[in-house]
Amino acid sequence: MRDPIELLARQLLVAIGEDPEREGLRDTPARYARWWREFTRYEPGTMDTVFETTTGANLVAVSAIGVWSLCEHHLLPFSCRLTVGYLPHGQILGLSKFARIAQRHAHKLQSQERLSEEIADDVEKLTGSPDVAVIGKGEHLCMAMRGIRAPATMTTTVWRGALQDSAMRSELIALTSGLRD
Structure with missing residues (x-):
């Protein structure tokens, strides 16, 4: 099963008139999904020193x-x-x-x-x-x-x-x- 965030990115590209299979965009949905996960799952380490x-x-x-x-x-x-x-x-x-x-x-x-x-x-x-x-x-x-x-x-x-x-x-x-x- 494909990553739901990646699928959303592909749908967004199609909705704005882009081809998610063209050179330059082919890996964009996966990068987009990785970025969202990295950003929202950020772990700053210990904060209570x-x-x-x-x-x-x-x-x-x-x-x-x-x-x-x-x-x-x-x-x-x-x-x-x-x-x-x-x-x-x-x-x-x-x-x-x-x-x-x-x-x-x-x-x-x-x-x-x-x-x-x-x-x-x-x-x-x-x-x-x-x-x-x-x-x-x-x-x-x-x-x-x-x-x-x-x-x-x-x-x-x-x-x-x-x-x-x-x-x-x-x-x-x-x-x-x-x-x-």
């Missing part, structure tokens, strides 16, 4: 985390640059874990709003800190390639706990602005 800390609750920020995701409304890609900030409460999260968390949530059908929320949820759960912020700046091909066909940047924010305070927001933005956003 935390370290005890005795330092005060000073702001920690990780910025310019780049991810690709898929718009759940149009099945088109969007890229997003993420900033994550939090105030440690006794333990800190390993640096690479921020990117792993972001990639885990990006590798599925998604909205940028929910992507930012899910990242904040994981950072809060893993660090035990209710003081978490996530800023996402995304460019969506569903807007740039279809409809209005105008590229634009969408910004989403999640502010929790002490990071809802305007002074803390300002500090996070000042620390991370201009850093490959």
Whole structure:
């Protein structure tokens, strides 16, 4: 039995007037199916490495985390640059874990709003800190390639706990602005 995703790709090619048997397209349905499986079954590895800390609750920020995701409304890609900030409460999260968390949530059908929320949820759960912020700046091909066909940047924010305070927001933005956003 043929792969159902591969069959869908073949049907799509036929529906748009292409010949899936022509040179250049012959292996496209199989590549298409492989890509969908690779993207949606992405395994980021361990995400829960935390370290005890005795330092005060000073702001920690990780910025310019780049991810690709898929718009759940149009099945088109969007890229997003993420900033994550939090105030440690006794333990800190390993640096690479921020990117792993972001990639885990990006590798599925998604909205940028929910992507930012899910990242904040994981950072809060893993660090035990209710003081978490996530800023996402995304460019969506569903807007740039279809409809209005105008590229634009969408910004989403999640502010929790002490990071809802305007002074803390300002500090996070000042620390991370201009850093490959």
